[in-house]
Amino acid sequence: MGESLNTETYDVIVIGCGGFGSSAMFHLAQRGLKVIGIDQFHPPHDRGSSHGETRIIRKAYFEHPSYVPLLHRAWELWEELSESVNERLIEQRDLLMAGPPGSEVIEGARLSARLYGLPMENLTAAEAAIRYPEFHLPEDYAVAIESTAGYLWAERCVASHLSSAASFGAQLRHNETVLSVSSSGTGVQVQTDRGCYSAGAAVVTSGAWTGQLLSDYARHISVLRKTLCWFPVTSENWIRKDRAPLFFVDAPESQFYGTPSVDGATIKVGMHTGGEMISDPSGLSRQVTDEDERPISQFAQKYLGGIKPQVSASVICMYSMTPDGHFLLDRLPELPIVVAAGFSGHGFKFTSVLGEVAADLVQRGQTGLDIGFLSANRLSAR
Numbered sequence: 172m173g174e175s176l177n178t179e180t181y182d183v184i185v186i187g188c189g190g191f192g193s194s195a196m197f198h199l200a201q202r203g204l205k206v207i208g209i210d211q212f213h214p215p216h217d218r219g220s221s222h223g224e225t226r227i228i229r230k231a232y233f234e235h236p237s238y239v240p241l242l243h244r245a246w247e248l249w250e251e252l253s254e255s256v257n258e259r260l261i262e263q264r265d266l267l268m269a270g271p272p273g274s275e276v277i278e279g280a281r282l283s284a285r286l287y288g289l290p291m292e293n294l295t296a297a298e299a300a301i302r303y304p305e306f307h308l309p310e311d312y313a314v315a316i317e318s319t320a321g322y323l324w325a326e327r328c329v330a331s332h333l334s335s336a337a338s339f340g341a342q343l344r345h346n347e348t349v350l351s352v353s354s355s356g357t358g359v360q361v362q363t364d365r366g367c368y369s370a371g372a373a374v375v376t377s378g379a380w381t382g383q384l385l386s387d388y389a390r391h392i393s394v395l396r397k398t399l400c401w402f403p404v405t406s407e408n409w410i411r412k413d414r415a416p417l418f419f420v421d422a423p424e425s426q427f428y429g430t431p432s433v434d435g436a437t438i439k440v441g442m443h444t445g446g447e448m449i450s451d452p453s454g455l456s457r458q459v460t461d462e463d464e465r466p467i468s469q470f471a472q473k474y475l476g477g478i479k480p481q482v483s484a485s486v487i488c489m490y491s492m493t494p495d496g497h498f499l500l501d502r503l504p505e506l507p508i509v510v511a512a513g514f515s516g517h518g519f520k521f522t523s524v525l526g527e528v529a530a531d532l533v534q535r536g537q538t539g540l541d542i543g544f545l546s547a548n549r550l551s552a553r
């Protein structure tokens with residue numbers, strides 16, 4: 172298809188329509204704005220950061236207590252979206268967090284729970300082993316159980332945001348790559364491999380590719396290649412809600428997380444820390460190697476029971492990391508461009524609320540929720 176000038180103008184162009192962009196499209200369109208989303212693939216897809224069946228949502232946030240109010244709203248919005256599409260997108264499930272004495276995960280989660288009055292049960296490793304027999308934790312580990320946790324059906328969340336956005340008139344251009352975004356100060360121009368678009372504002376939500384589009388932010392976002400592995404279950408406990416929580420283990424080897432069986436046959440395990448840094452997300456190798464699987468298999472063998480230690484399926488995904496591990500969510504100074512990126516491997520659960528926040532930033536330049544700790548300034552100051 173030859174290049175064309177799209178003579179239609181839009182209120183907002185959303186660049187990248189994955190986890191975050193699909194939500195931004197929905198909230199903007201729901202407010203009556205004329206929205207177009209552009210994605211280089213056909214979301215939901217498995218080339219970015221929002222695939223692999225499920226994502227954990229939890230509220231006693233060890234990373235920073237300021238995320239908690241955002242999480243209250245995120246959960247509410249996931250429930251609302253589930254209701255409006257008539258499909259369960261979010262499921263409650265207890266979360267077991269475990270770590271050695273002084274673990275940042277346990278200490279941070281307890282702090283958030285204390286500050287926001289969230290329910291949290293503290294167990295010893297021996298007590299945890301009685302309730303959850305498939306966890307083989309060292310005896311000195313502290314364990315915290317959070318009931319305000321659960322999981323999201325990731326691809327279905329993206330699809331539901333997109334279909335809901337479409338029901339409010341948003342258009343999606345897929346298999347079209349944005350080459351540049353520029354602004355004269357009062358509006359934006361977006362050049363793609365198929366044409367040129369104008370709008371009052373843009374929301375840049377291009378995940379691992381954000382540094383390529385916004386070169387000023389390239390040095391603040393590094394991309395990591397990550398592996399997810401599934402293991403066949405041999406114990407019924409993994410299927411029982413009361414016997415198999417979600418988990419996040421702060422082990423000396425690395426931090427690992429996982430989802431109990433949601434298909435009656437396998438559990439999913441991933442490694443949160445570590446990962447190979449890559450320079451070009453489009454050139455990412457998706458071939459899973461023995462080396463990719465090894466640390467996850469070793470964790471599973473050492474800390475989990477009731478599974479076959481052989482990996483039955485695996486996928487490659489990407490984290491977009493900021494230097495401090497907190498998101499980048501801001502309106503760029505003097506420009507009608509909102510950027511939401513650098514979700515640092517923990518952003519999916521927030522996409523519902525941050526789409527709403529992005530809509531606030533587009534419309535009013537501010538939002539009622541505290542997002543100061545996610546500002547672009549803090550990164551520029553480093």
Ligand SMILES: Cc1cc2nc3c(=O)[nH]c(=O)nc-3n(C[C@H](O)[C@H](O)[C@H](O)COP(=O)(O)OP(=O)(O)OC[C@H]3O[C@@H](n4cnc5c(N)ncnc54)[C@H](O)[C@@H]3O)c2cc1C
Pocket residue numbers: 186187188189190191192209210211212214218219220221222223225226227228347348349350376377378379380381384397398399441488489490511512513514515516517518519520521
């Ligand atoms: C293995 C793994 C496990 C995770 N587990 C959790 C978890 O349990 N809980 C949690 O909350 N979070 C988790 N995360 C993090 C979370 O999934 C991500 O933070 C989130 O999905 C990021 O969404 P995004 O919209 O930024 O990226 P994406 O969903 O990748 O969307 C970016 C989109 O932009 C498009 N795009 C990019 N460049 C262009 C361009 N130039 N032109 C057009 N389109 C473009 C891409 O095609 C893509 O569709 C996990 C991530 C991974 C990889």
